[in-house]
Amino acid sequence: MIEHISRRAALVGAAATTLLPLAVGSTHAAAPLTGRQAPGWYRYKVGSFEVTVVTDGVNRFKMASDHVTNRPLADVSAGQVAAYHDPNMMTTPYNPIVVNTGSRLVLIDTGGGDGAFKSSKGMAGQMMANMAAAGFDPNAIDTVIVSHYHGDHINGLLDASNGLAFPNAEIMAPTAEHKFFMDDGEMSRAPAGRMQTVFKNARRVLTPEVMKRIKLYDPGKEIVPGITAVETNGHSWGHNSHIVASGNDKVFVQADVTHVPWLFARNPEWHAFYDQDGPKAEATRRRIYDMLVADRTLVQGFHYPFPGLAYIEKAGNGYREIPLPWSPTI
Amino acid sequence: MIEHISRRAALVGAAATTLLPLAVGSTHAAAPLTGRQAPGWYRYKVGSFEVTVVTDGVNRFKMASDHVTNRPLADVSAGQVAAYHDPNMMTTPYNPIVVNTGSRLVLIDTGGGDGAFKSSKGMAGQMMANMAAAGFDPNAIDTVIVSHYHGDHINGLLDASNGLAFPNAEIMAPTAEHKFFMDDGEMSRAPAGRMQTVFKNARRVLTPEVMKRIKLYDPGKEIVPGITAVETNGHSWGHNSHIVASGNDKVFVQADVTHVPWLFARNPEWHAFYDQDGPKAEATRRRIYDMLVADRTLVQGFHYPFPGLAYIEKAGNGYREIPLPWSPTI
Numbered sequence: 001m002i003e004h005i006s007r008r009a010a011l012v013g014a015a016a017t018t019l020l021p022l023a024v025g026s027t028h029a030a031a032p033l034t035g036r037q038a039p040g041w042y043r044y045k046v047g048s049f050e051v052t053v054v055t056d057g058v059n060r061f062k063m064a065s066d067h068v069t070n071r072p073l074a075d076v077s078a079g080q081v082a083a084y085h086d087p088n089m090m091t092t093p094y095n096p097i098v099v100n101t102g103s104r105l106v107l108i109d110t111g112g113g114d115g116a117f118k119s120s121k122g123m124a125g126q127m128m129a130n131m132a133a134a135g136f137d138p139n140a141i142d143t144v145i146v147s148h149y150h151g152d153h154i155n156g157l158l159d160a161s162n163g164l165a166f167p168n169a170e171i172m173a174p175t176a177e178h179k180f181f182m183d184d185g186e187m188s189r190a191p192a193g194r195m196q197t198v199f200k201n202a203r204r205v206l207t208p209e210v211m212k213r214i215k216l217y218d219p220g221k222e223i224v225p226g227i228t229a230v231e232t233n234g235h236s237w238g239h240n241s242h243i244v245a246s247g248n249d250k251v252f253v254q255a256d257v258t259h260v261p262w263l264f265a266r267n268p269e270w271h272a273f274y275d276q277d278g279p280k281a282e283a284t285r286r287r288i289y290d291m292l293v294a295d296r297t298l299v300q301g302f303h304y305p306f307p308g309l310a311y312i313e314k315a316g317n318g319y320r321e322i323p324l325p326w327s328p329t330i
Numbered sequence: 331m332i333e334h335i336s337r338r339a340a341l342v343g344a345a346a347t348t349l350l351p352l353a354v355g356s357t358h359a360a361a362p363l364t365g366r367q368a369p370g371w372y373r374y375k376v377g378s379f380e381v382t383v384v385t386d387g388v389n390r391f392k393m394a395s396d397h398v399t400n401r402p403l404a405d406v407s408a409g410q411v412a413a414y415h416d417p418n419m420m421t422t423p424y425n426p427i428v429v430n431t432g433s434r435l436v437l438i439d440t441g442g443g444d445g446a447f448k449s450s451k452g453m454a455g456q457m458m459a460n461m462a463a464a465g466f467d468p469n470a471i472d473t474v475i476v477s478h479y480h481g482d483h484i485n486g487l488l489d490a491s492n493g494l495a496f497p498n499a500e501i502m503a504p505t506a507e508h509k510f511f512m513d514d515g516e517m518s519r520a521p522a523g524r525m526q527t528v529f530k531n532a533r534r535v536l537t538p539e540v541m542k543r544i545k546l547y548d549p550g551k552e553i554v555p556g557i558t559a560v561e562t563n564g565h566s567w568g569h570n571s572h573i574v575a576s577g578n579d580k581v582f583v584q585a586d587v588t589h590v591p592w593l594f595a596r597n598p599e600w601h602a603f604y605d606q607d608g609p610k611a612e613a614t615r616r617r618i619y620d621m622l623v624a625d626r627t628l629v630q631g632f633h634y635p636f637p638g639l640a641y642i643e644k645a646g647n648g649y650r651e652i653p654l655p656w657s658p659t660i
Binding site for chain 1: 360361363364365366367368369370371372373378380385387388413414421423430432433434435451452453454456463464465466470626635636637641652653654655656657658659660
């Protein structure tokens with residue numbers, strides 16, 4: 001970089017003492033503001049696999065008084081402020097991923113679908129656009145792996161007209177989760193309100209066309225070559241996480257072991273109203289996060305801020321996520 | 331989202347007990363691996379301004395034995411490991427920003443230029459490509475503000491053939507920095523090795539064409555409407571940071587008050603070999619970071635991982651950056 005400077009440096013040295021008046025910059029029209037954000041996808045390698053985060057965006061909503069069922073709202077608001085978030089508004093990210101194993105194209109979880117979150121003004125419902133920006137044809141998805149049956153993880157199985165968003169894909173769902181949500185007895189015994197809504201939504205999304213493509217899987221098994229299911233019950237009845245592994249590399253795709261990390265990794269003893277079984281979800285959270293810390297395992301978090309890839313360390317009574325630096329190449 | 335489910339739920343309930351064999355997913359060609367990363371730009375609002383981070387990428391190099399001049403290499407390697415980085419390899423991000431004030435398009439610092447970091451295999455030298463991806467025409471840049479005269483902040487003033495990368499822009503440079511690096515006496519007194527290289531590179535980049543466009547500025551002044559220079563000497567002789575402010579919003583564009591935060595925010599007492607005056611750089615670092623903590627001011631860091639936008643909090647004897655969550659809209 002440093003070359004042939006002696007003569008130029010002398011010239012420059014002279015010029016420095018007599019800076020010329022500017023005759024530039026005055027004739028240009030103001031550049032218009034764009035209002036446009038970068039596309040929300042990010043790619044990294046796990047061994048020979050390519051993992052692409054295709055964010056569905058975020059949704060913002062007023063914090064419910066029971067957002068954390070075992071803490072007063074004031075504590076939750078204080079947790080928000082401690083993490084530089086709005087005390088009263090929750091901003092939840094949604095980060096499905098596409099794993100290209102070289103032989104199969106696998107989507108793990110969907111976002112809320114095209115029709116969802118209409119009130120979000122474009123902040124949510126971005127997954128299909130981000131998949132397209134990342135170069136994926138929905139028809140090329142071979143497998144959709146579903147971690148559990150909450151709407152933000154399954155609604156995107158359907159397109160805006162309730163057809164199949166991934167027409168050629170098999171849909172892999174956890175056996176325990178599927179049986180629970182399809183059980184009319186369980187549904188009839190579920191409390192009114194949110195839990196009934198979750199049941200009804202799951203049954204809405206599992207249309208006959210979806211059902212035809214469902215293949216049930218069990219934790220502890222390699223369900224697609226390179227992708228192993230891990231039992232992480234508590235957040236839902238049959239909640240699963242997934243280890244994506246290739247060569248010596250792996251990433252732990254945690255689904256909802258924690259909801260947003262700034263509240264629930266930091267405070268693992270807090271029970272989100274989304275947690276179907278609070279104490280079991282907490283025990284799972286501590287078990288999994290202690291393992292991630294001990295093994296220095298990379299985690300991909302569905303509700304982590306995009307791109308959602310981080311290491312975990314202990315912090316006080318809980319955990320802190322250390323985001324992996326963005327890499328400009330893969 | 332929840333509607334007309336009773337009849338469908340009944341059908342679905344029936345289907346659940348007799349899952350059909352799959353007849354899909356077997357006929358598709360394997361999707362090719364792409365090798366392609368998302369473009370490296372990110373946009374946010376500061377009041378009515380649009381700020382766009384246009385990363386130049388990162389560079390990786392073997393850690394020099396004096397990377398931190400007042401600590402042994404073993405301490406620095408341990409710092410790298412504590413932050414989940416490679417103990418022996420430094421990965422340095424470079425994050426110029428474009429500020430559209432509505433009336434002017436202002437670039438703050440450049441990356442290493444098209445010709446730089448050729449050994450990086452595309453990891454660095456990305457700024458112009460990312461500016462194009464973000465929708466910016468280099469001819470539309472009205473002003474380039476330079477924080478200081480180190481190569482990674484000024485080399486991109488030139489294109490690959492050493493012409494002007496931003497032909498219509500005025501180039502604003504700190505008076506003290508400019509005078510220091512143009513002073514032949516200072517150059518002759520500078521130690522051999524790195525410091526001579528910095529001098530020679532600055533004089534290489536400040537071609538007569540660049541010099542014609544230079545307009546000197548002083549700290550403590552609003553140098554472009556909405557952008558105020560702040561004296562942050564130490565890292566270089568006349569190093570400046572910038573406050574970008576509009577309405578009630580502001581961001582502190584810190585340039586190199588810290589180099590990579592995982593080493594130098596965490597350990598403000600460490601003197602990077604890049605710091606021209608280690609003790610002064612340390613004092614500036616503590617003064618500025620204490621202010622950022624006290625005021626909860628958002629910081630944009632040139633050497634922070636892309637997109638480089640964070641809040642700062644105290645951590646042990648130093649500081650920790652809390653990245654602002656990625657927003658899918660601006």
